[in-house]
Amino acid sequence: xxxxxxxxxxxxxxxxxxxxxxxxxxxxxxxxxxxxxxxxxxxxxxxxxxxxxxxxxxxxxxxxxxxxxxxxxxxxxxxxxxxxxxxxxxxxxxxxxxxxxxxxxxxxxxxxxxxxxxxxxxxxxxxxxxxxxxxxxxxxxxxxxxxxxxxxxxxxxxxxxxxxxxxxxxxxxxxxxxxxxxxxxxxxxxxxxxxxxxxxxxxxxxxxxxxxxxxxxxxxxxxxxxxxxxxxxxxxxxxxxxxxxxxxxxxxxxxxxxxxxxxxxxxxxxxxxxxxxxxxxxxxxxxxxxxxxxxxxxxxxxxxxxxxxxxxxxxxxxxxxxxxxxxxxxxxxxxxxxxxxxxxxxxxxxxxxxxxxxxxxxxxxxxxxxxxxxxxxxxxxxxxxxxxxxxxxxxxxxxxxxxxxxxxxxxxxxxxxxxxxxxxxxxxxxxxxxxxxxxxxxxxxxxxxxxxxxxxxxxxxxxxxxxxxxxxxxxxxxxxxxxxxxxxxxxxxxxx
Amino acid sequence: xxxxxxxxxxxxxxxxxxxxxxxxxxxxxxxxxxxxxxxxxxxxxxxxxxxxxxxxxxxxxxxxxxxxxxxxxxxxxxxxxxxxxxxxxxxxxxxxxxxxxxxxxxxxxxxxxxxxxxxxxxxxxxxxxxxxxxxxxxxxxxxxxxxxxxxxxxxxxxxxxxxxxxxxxxxxxxxxxxxxxxxxxxxxxxxxxxxxxxxxxxxxxxxxxxxxxxxxxxxxxxxxxxxxxxxxxxxxxxxxxxxxxxxxxxxxxxxxxxxxxxxxxxxxxxxxxxxxxxxxxxxxxxxxxxxxxxxxxxxxxxxxxxxxxxxxxxxxxxxxxxxxxxxxxxxxxxxxxxxxxxxxxxxxxxxxxxxxxxxxxxxxxxxxxxxxxxxxxxxxxxxxxxxxxxxxxxxxxxxxxxxxxxxxxxxxxxxxxxxxxxxxxxxxxxxxxxxxxxxxxxxxxxxxxxxxxxxxxxxxxxxxxxxxxxxxxxxxxxxxxxx
Ligand SMILES: [Zn+2]
Numbered sequence: 001x002x003x004x005x006x007x008x009x010x011x012x013x014x015x016x017x018x019x020x021x022x023x024x025x026x027x028x029x030x031x032x033x034x035x036x037x038x039x040x041x042x043x044x045x046x047x048x049x050x051x052x053x054x055x056x057x058x059x060x061x062x063x064x065x066x067x068x069x070x071x072x073x074x075x076x077x078x079x080x081x082x083x084x085x086x087x088x089x090x091x092x093x094x095x096x097x098x099x100x101x102x103x104x105x106x107x108x109x110x111x112x113x114x115x116x117x118x119x120x121x122x123x124x125x126x127x128x129x130x131x132x133x134x135x136x137x138x139x140x141x142x143x144x145x146x147x148x149x150x151x152x153x154x155x156x157x158x159x160x161x162x163x164x165x166x167x168x169x170x171x172x173x174x175x176x177x178x179x180x181x182x183x184x185x186x187x188x189x190x191x192x193x194x195x196x197x198x199x200x201x202x203x204x205x206x207x208x209x210x211x212x213x214x215x216x217x218x219x220x221x222x223x224x225x226x227x228x229x230x231x232x233x234x235x236x237x238x239x240x241x242x243x244x245x246x247x248x249x250x251x252x253x254x255x256x257x258x259x260x261x262x263x264x265x266x267x268x269x270x271x272x273x274x275x276x277x278x279x280x281x282x283x284x285x286x287x288x289x290x291x292x293x294x295x296x297x298x299x300x301x302x303x304x305x306x307x308x309x310x311x312x313x314x315x316x317x318x319x320x321x322x323x324x325x326x327x328x329x330x331x332x333x334x335x336x337x338x339x340x341x342x343x344x345x346x347x348x349x350x351x352x353x354x355x356x357x358x359x360x361x362x363x364x365x366x367x368x369x370x371x372x373x374x375x376x377x378x379x380x381x382x383x384x385x386x387x388x389x390x391x392x393x394x395x396x397x398x399x400x401x402x403x404x405x406x407x408x409x410x411x412x413x414x415x416x417x418x419x420x421x422x423x424x425x426x427x428x429x430x431x432x433x434x435x436x437x438x439x440x441x442x443x444x445x446x447x448x449x450x451x452x453x454x455x456x457x458x459x460x461x462x463x464x465x466x467x468x469x470x471x472x473x474x475x476x477x478x479x480x481x482x483x484x485x486x487x488x489x490x491x492x493x494x495x496x
Numbered sequence: 497x498x499x500x501x502x503x504x505x506x507x508x509x510x511x512x513x514x515x516x517x518x519x520x521x522x523x524x525x526x527x528x529x530x531x532x533x534x535x536x537x538x539x540x541x542x543x544x545x546x547x548x549x550x551x552x553x554x555x556x557x558x559x560x561x562x563x564x565x566x567x568x569x570x571x572x573x574x575x576x577x578x579x580x581x582x583x584x585x586x587x588x589x590x591x592x593x594x595x596x597x598x599x600x601x602x603x604x605x606x607x608x609x610x611x612x613x614x615x616x617x618x619x620x621x622x623x624x625x626x627x628x629x630x631x632x633x634x635x636x637x638x639x640x641x642x643x644x645x646x647x648x649x650x651x652x653x654x655x656x657x658x659x660x661x662x663x664x665x666x667x668x669x670x671x672x673x674x675x676x677x678x679x680x681x682x683x684x685x686x687x688x689x690x691x692x693x694x695x696x697x698x699x700x701x702x703x704x705x706x707x708x709x710x711x712x713x714x715x716x717x718x719x720x721x722x723x724x725x726x727x728x729x730x731x732x733x734x735x736x737x738x739x740x741x742x743x744x745x746x747x748x749x750x751x752x753x754x755x756x757x758x759x760x761x762x763x764x765x766x767x768x769x770x771x772x773x774x775x776x777x778x779x780x781x782x783x784x785x786x787x788x789x790x791x792x793x794x795x796x797x798x799x800x801x802x803x804x805x806x807x808x809x810x811x812x813x814x815x816x817x818x819x820x821x822x823x824x825x826x827x828x829x830x831x832x833x834x835x836x837x838x839x840x841x842x843x844x845x846x847x848x849x850x851x852x853x854x855x856x857x858x859x860x861x862x863x864x865x866x867x868x869x870x871x872x873x874x875x876x877x878x879x880x881x882x883x884x885x886x887x888x889x890x891x892x893x894x895x896x897x898x899x900x901x902x903x904x905x906x907x908x909x910x911x912x913x914x915x916x917x918x919x920x921x922x923x924x925x926x927x928x929x930x931x932x933x934x935x936x937x938x939x940x941x942x943x944x945x946x947x948x949x950x951x952x953x954x955x956x957x958x959x960x961x962x963x964x965x966x967x968x969x970x971x972x973x974x975x976x977x978x979x
Contacts (some may be wrong), residue, residue: 084543084544092543104542201546202544205544206543238548239548317774319578319769320576320588320769320771323578323580324586344580364769372769
């Protein structure tokens with residue numbers, strides 16, 4: 001077995017036992033990248049190998065000196081390219097930020113650096129995290145390691161495919177409407193969107209501020225808990241970060257789940273879902289009986305309105321968040337223009353891709369005077385109703401389980417020209433963002449040879465028990481150990 | 497008979513708060529730094545940066561709101577005001593829209609101890625300042641200085657209650673005084689820490705419907721506000737008298753040309769697409785907190801002015817000068833603690849002390865001449881140690897050196913000479929040397945005594961007690977006359 005095939009926890013354990021070094025792990029990952037990255041294209045930037053290896057050696061030295069470090073010290077990882085890294089390109093996969101190098105590190109980048117993890121590169125994504133297939137990247141498409149003709153999902157498609165292809169031990173993504181969980185589902189990895197406010201957004205380039213949340217993409221549930229232990233916690237630089245005592249999530253793993261009550265919301269199993277997906281999820285839930293976990297059908301009637309609500313709130317905030325890309329202070333500027341309005345127009349017209357423009361226009365419209373009440377304000381009211389749906393179910397149930405996405409990975413090009421069908425890909429994930437509750441996707445089986453994700457939603461700040469349940473269920477599902485086989489480089493010259 | 501018009505004015509003032517740091521980041525809140533040196537990712541609006549609300553700005557805004565008799569909202573929130581301009585790096589300004597920090601206040605316009613008018617304050621809200629554009633005409637380029645981005649502001653909006661440009665001017669003067677008293681702002685119009693836009697319309701006298709209003713911007717001094725509005729009153733009056741209609745528009749005051757110029761019409765107005773700022777939690781205030789701020793407010797200028805009239809018998813004119821700054825009024829009352837004679841203290845303060853301060857370009861709190869110094873000086877006058885003339889000399893010396901008046905008197909030997917034994921030889925000398933004057937006096941020209949007193953004063957370098965000298969001279973001369 002190659003080192004890169006290990007989970008982050010396995011690698012870290014071997015490191016602590018001094019069976020391997022961080023240098024070994026990093027070299028292994030870089031070798032894997034050199035083998036498959038041409039096919040997967042999950043990175044936007046891979047850092048200079050020499051520098052990355054030097055970093056690993058440095059960690060090895062610190063560990064040899066007996067320095068107390070986090071359990072994941074020395075483990076190579078990647079960040080989605082919308083998280084600021086000082087002096088290093090942070091592009092949001094957009095032409096408008098192609099050359100942009102932030103002067104500061106995002107909170108999560110700082111935390112992972114303090115923890116001694118090795119940042120290998122920045123992952124591809126849909127431009128400004130808008131999309132569900134990573135086809136909206138201004139640079140190139142990322143492929144799904146399970147079937148390279150298919151999309152990895154999005155918007156954190158790069159982050160997910162890199163983990164699935166063993167190019168990295170773990171990565172971070174951001175999730176505004178499912179952008180961590182849906183690609184995790186389509187790529188057969190674990191992806192968590194924590195409670196809104198658990199992880200600082202400082203340095204995360206905003207898409208929709210009231211919905212955005214950073215989350216880990218990992219090879220299994222234990223890794224997810226370990227990464228969360230590093231990045232969760234209050235940060236005074238983000239006023240929406242919630243001050244609360246820091247938990248140890250890894251401590252929940254292996255605890256008894258007997259007595260948990262789970263609700264299966266009817267609305268998530270009826271419309272729009274592919275039958276094989278539904279079947280795999282239901283089969284997975286059949287294990288609950290032997291775990292002593294009670295499963296009942298529940299109803300969340302406002303789910304129906306989640307999609308329109310989401311596309312009003314998210315686009316409204318995005319139209320404002322993305323207004324700063326005007327070619328004045330940083331980023332792309334359209335060639336010399338002496339008229340200010342023309343400069344703005346050309347810069348934004350040339351700098352943004354079609355999906356970003358579409359959403360900016362939608363959001364601008366929703367906020368315009370005369371339309372505000374009918375669209376934005378109404379969406380806020382619906383958002384409250386959706387939140388109340390969750391509160392009601394959580395009075396009686398510990399967790400809610402749904403499919404993560406209505407389909408498995410779809411073929412590249414299939415939905416890109418029909419935004420509405422593409423938006424439906426997030427239909428089961430957006431509610432958690434609207435309600436601010438935590439949700440995780442774990443792979444629960446294959447349908448037609450492609451991974452299916454199972455989504456577990458919990459009460460606010462109940463990530464510990466969600467992980468506890470997923471950790472137990474994961475062992476029974478038998479997905480663990482399944483790996484995609486990625487064709488050799490030469491095979492696909494024509495499929496780019 | 498030609499129609500009579502009534503002027504209706506409402507003001508929108510922007511006031512920079514005197515906080516240590518900016519409103520949403522920790523950059524210092526300072527004026528006059530080199531361009532783009534006082535910035536960070538947050539106030540530059542860099543991707544991924546987030547605002548954190550400075551509680552000190554909240555406290556100052558609340559002080560202003562309470563001093564203006566506003567009702568404080570127990571729940572208010574920030575909103576984004578969206579528009580594109582190069583000095584606005586996020587392309588939105590964090591402001592407050594439908595839930596401002598405070599509403600429904602008022603400010604009494606008082607002049608010469610008389611209430612002229614009560615001006616209602618419609619709202620007071622918090623927001624961040626934008627940067628500045630610097631235009632280079634030689635290069636035909638514009639530069640952006642982001643230093644001012646994120647400086648905390650309150651916007652104070654009055655009802656259309658002002659009835660003349662003079663009233664608008666007076667309102668600004670009084671507002672400035674209140675904000676200075678409460679330590680909310682330094683209110684320097686020339687540095688932009690107090691800025692004022694006005695809405696102005698005319699209507700037929702006696703009518704209670706509002707005319708079509710024009711917004712005037714870019715009036716950068718108290719005088720400009722009055723001049724700009726006076727110009728606008730005349731402009732609108734001419735249009736109306738000619739049977740025309742005033743266009744609803746925004747006009748810009750051009751200081752050099754002394755006119756207002758059209759900036760943009762109503763149809764070009766921005767749709768700011770306000771919506772709640774998702775990066776900041778709402779501001780929720782409880783009564784205890786508001787009460788605590790209220791208890792720390794100082795006595796406000798109008799109240800203090802009335803009290804000084806009442807308590808010390810000052811004239812409205814005197815009281816207005818004394819209360820023109822909190823420091824001066826404090827100084828006045830502290831001096832009274834050492835020397836409880838209000839009129840004497842007032843005369844010296846308004847006269848000589850303010851004169852000296854003006855010539856030095858300083859404020860009362862910037863000099864070492866304390867209330868103890870002033871009361872000491874007045875006591876020296878009372879005991880006759882100093883003549884009025886000498887006292888002025890001692891005051892100046894004390895002002896410059898910070899030395900106590902008694903010390904100055906001793907060091908310079910400036911004490912008044914009231915000792916007969918010391919004065920008589922000088923008087924004898926003067927009489928001997930001015931026999932003509934003496935004989936004039938003997939012939940009945942009593943006025944020559946003035947000349948002789950002057951001679952004595954000159955010989956004693958002004959230190960002789962003039963009353964005593966006159967007395968002694970008379971005695972000597974009469975002796976010459978009859979003896
Ligand atoms: Zn700053």
